[in-house]
Amino acid sequence: MSFVNAQTSFETLLQRRERAFASTYTSFYAEPLEIVRADDVWMYDSTGKAYLDFYNNVPVVGHCNPTVATRVFNQLTQVNTHTRYLTRNIIELSERLLSKVPAPLDRIIFTCTGSESNDLAYRIAKSVTDNEGFIVTSNAYHGGTAALVELSPSLCGIEGVGSNTFLASGIGEMPGKFIESVRAALVSMEGRGIKPAAIFLDSAFSSDGIHTHLGSELKIATELVRAAGGLVVADEVQSGFHRFGTTMWGFQHHGFEPDLITLGKPMGNGYPIAAVIGNSEIFDAFCKKSLYFNTFAGGNVAAEAALAVLDIIERDELAKNSSAVGEELRNGLIQLKNRFALIKEVRGEGLFFGVELQEFGAHQASQNIGVLVVEDLKVRGILVSATGVSNNVLKIRPPLTIKSSHVSYFLERLEESLTNHCREKVE
Numbered sequence: 001m002s003f004v005n006a007q008t009s010f011e012t013l014l015q016r017r018e019r020a021f022a023s024t025y026t027s028f029y030a031e032p033l034e035i036v037r038a039d040d041v042w043m044y045d046s047t048g049k050a051y052l053d054f055y056n057n058v059p060v061v062g063h064c065n066p067t068v069a070t071r072v073f074n075q076l077t078q079v080n081t082h083t084r085y086l087t088r089n090i091i092e093l094s095e096r097l098l099s100k101v102p103a104p105l106d107r108i109i110f111t112c113t114g115s116e117s118n119d120l121a122y123r124i125a126k127s128v129t130d131n132e133g134f135i136v137t138s139n140a141y142h143g144g145t146a147a148l149v150e151l152s153p154s155l156c157g158i159e160g161v162g163s164n165t166f167l168a169s170g171i172g173e174m175p176g177k178f179i180e181s182v183r184a185a186l187v188s189m190e191g192r193g194i195k196p197a198a199i200f201l202d203s204a205f206s207s208d209g210i211h212t213h214l215g216s217e218l219k220i221a222t223e224l225v226r227a228a229g230g231l232v233v234a235d236e237v238q239s240g241f242h243r244f245g246t247t248m249w250g251f252q253h254h255g256f257e258p259d260l261i262t263l264g265k266p267m268g269n270g271y272p273i274a275a276v277i278g279n280s281e282i283f284d285a286f287c288k289k290s291l292y293f294n295t296f297a298g299g300n301v302a303a304e305a306a307l308a309v310l311d312i313i314e315r316d317e318l319a320k321n322s323s324a325v326g327e328e329l330r331n332g333l334i335q336l337k338n339r340f341a342l343i344k345e346v347r348g349e350g351l352f353f354g355v356e357l358q359e360f361g362a363h364q365a366s367q368n369i370g371v372l373v374v375e376d377l378k379v380r381g382i383l384v385s386a387t388g389v390s391n392n393v394l395k396i397r398p399p400l401t402i403k404s405s406h407v408s409y410f411l412e413r414l415e416e417s418l419t420n421h422c423r424e425k426v427e
């Protein structure tokens with residue numbers, strides 16, 4: 001078999017993929033996109049068509065950012081070793097990140113992926129509390145390791161979660177419902193003779209349909225868990241690095257205090273680097289019983305990528321951009337909501353929005369409206385995705401480098417798409 005080359009037709013490539021890949025691999029689209037190039041907020045397919053990327057949060061400072069690329073390349077040609085030697089840039093990165101979290105959190109452990117970070121947080125929580133119970137939201141996703149599958153009902157269904165995993169429902173529904181659900185989970189644990197090791201919260205509630213304005217619910221719910229002996233884990237894999245605007249972390253936006261923060265996805269703009277941040281007391285207690293080492297985690301090239309991300313966010317004032325351009329996006333989405341009954345709700349903060357769609361007019365309940373709009377926007381040169389239990393929430397999460405002109409372009413295409421799917425306007 002020959003290697004994939006420019007002569008390989010789209011169909012052949014697809015067949016080769018199907019022959020080679022295990023069935024775990026899916027495609028975002030009915031007809032997969034062959035992406036050959038990307039630049040800042042644009043991705044290009046093999047026909048040369050450009051797509052405005054309103055989906056990918058990993059390239060937080062833009063696809064193929066030249067500063068990140070140059071620094072990664074230069075570091076690769078200098079040294080790339082691990083944390084058992086004393087090297088400068090990984091220490092600088094540790095200090096930079098620790099200066100950006102609340103004071104009690106003063107130590108960091110590096111990993112390579114969000115899953116590794118959450119898996120380590122899971123181990124730490126069990127080890128330092130000596131407890132067994134975990135609380136997660138009812139459609140949570142926290143990663144793909146054996147332990148995390150048991151904390152990820154969105155992956156394995158409610159039946160697949162661990163016997164010591166307790167699901168808290170009601171996030172973003174009636175005020176107070178989530179708190180009641182966490183309280184009920186704690187009562188259920190007690191009934192089973194176990195105590196909480198931790199509550200894991202994806203601060204964006206991405207797979208639960210994106211919920212960002214929850215008042216004091218998370219503060220109250222997390223305090224209940226802490227009072228019962230459990231740790232609070234803020235999973236910032238989605239919401240970290242100014243996704244929500246000027247606040248660097250999602251938990252700051254929500255106003256709750258984590259014991260452990262887990263980082264991932266955007267941290268290296270696509271170069272794998274992730275971390276767990278906590279305090280020395282908790283980490284020391286864990287390290288008395290067990291240790292953690294990860295060959296590739298905290299290597300110098302990864303550190304350089306992450307330092308470049310922090311530098312670019314500061315240099316280009318991307319936190320401010322996330323808030324300001326995010327507000328324009330919110331206003332535009334709300335205007336569309338006021339015009340199209342297809343839109344039930346617009347939720348979000350900074351540059352992370354969920355647009356909840358509802359069946360309307362000519363649409364049959366069997367049609368998956370979220371998927372239809374995602375496919376239609378692809379034809380119009382826009383990339384978004386769908387999330388939530390019923391896949392009816394458009395997931396809008398562009399690189400933080402987007403500008404007002406991109407927002408206008410996106411809103412025009414979305415308006416066309418909504419008109420295509422829902423000619424009946426409210427007015």
Ligand SMILES: Cc1ncc(COP(=O)(O)O)c(C=O)c1O
Pocket residue numbers: 113114115116118141142143144202206235237238264265
């Ligand atoms: C909230 C959340 N936590 C953890 C993960 C796992 O991260 P990774 O795929 O890097 O292992 C994801 C991935 O989508 C995520 O969305």
